[in-house]
Amino acid sequence: MSATTSRTDGAQLDVRKNRRAGSAKQSAKDAGAARQERSWKKLNTIWNLLPPIVLGILLLFAWYITTATGRINAFILPPPKDVFASLIDGLTGGLYWEHILITVQESLAGFLLGVIVALPLGYGVAKSRFLANMLQPYLSAGQAIPAIVLAPFLFLWFNTGPLPVTIICMLVVLFPMVINTIFGVQTIERELLDAARLEGASGLSLLSYIEFPLALPAVLAAVRTGLTLSITGALVGEFFCSPDKGLGALIQMALHQYNMSFMFATVIILxxxxxxxxxATWLLIKLAEIIY
Structure with a gap:
């Protein structure tokens, strides 16, 4: 009896050892696969960053060669060393920081105002035939009118200052965001909406749990486009309505002084x-992917 028990215990011990060995091998295999996946991700990231870096180096090299050989007058295209010297002087001397802050404040204010107006407006136009028939002609006309044409009117109405610049910035980002929002809402499959309504979803619950997540990619594309365009809107506004503040004012100053190095340095800041x-919008998209 004891011999049989000993053999049984020994067999069970061997089974446990084999299981532990198998688990250890599997854990080592999983760890190796995870390391290989991380390595591939790092390699993929490097590979994605390589083309823009190489292109930037080639453009910088072509810029240097063109100016060093004297093919283009320095007044038209200054050498890279002069531009970067002007950039470093402006940053270390504190000239740029105040104007950068002003442009950032104006662009973000215009962008946020555009978001507050564009997203509800785009949703309303997409959901209501009455609003679509009433507003779409004006949206099309507004998109066809450049902001630079509207800037003199805002200058005459509001004079100089951050308010007209913010309004111009809002107008620049408004129409692309409205159009993208309309597209995102209208491309939601009607079968999904009908199924959600059969389950009892309606009104705010339908918007929060069905329509908004499904339209989110287009909305994020609108936000991404609008935030980048807000820089353009701020510059256009500063050209007309803020002659002494902001990066647009610095470009105007460089133009009046015929200082091309300073102008190029300001463009690099922009x-x-x-x-x-x-x-920042890329991080917003990643955050939305985690949440939804």
Missing amino acids: AILAALYYS
């Missing part, structure tokens, strides 16, 4: 600012 805005 490009960096637009890239930061674009990156």
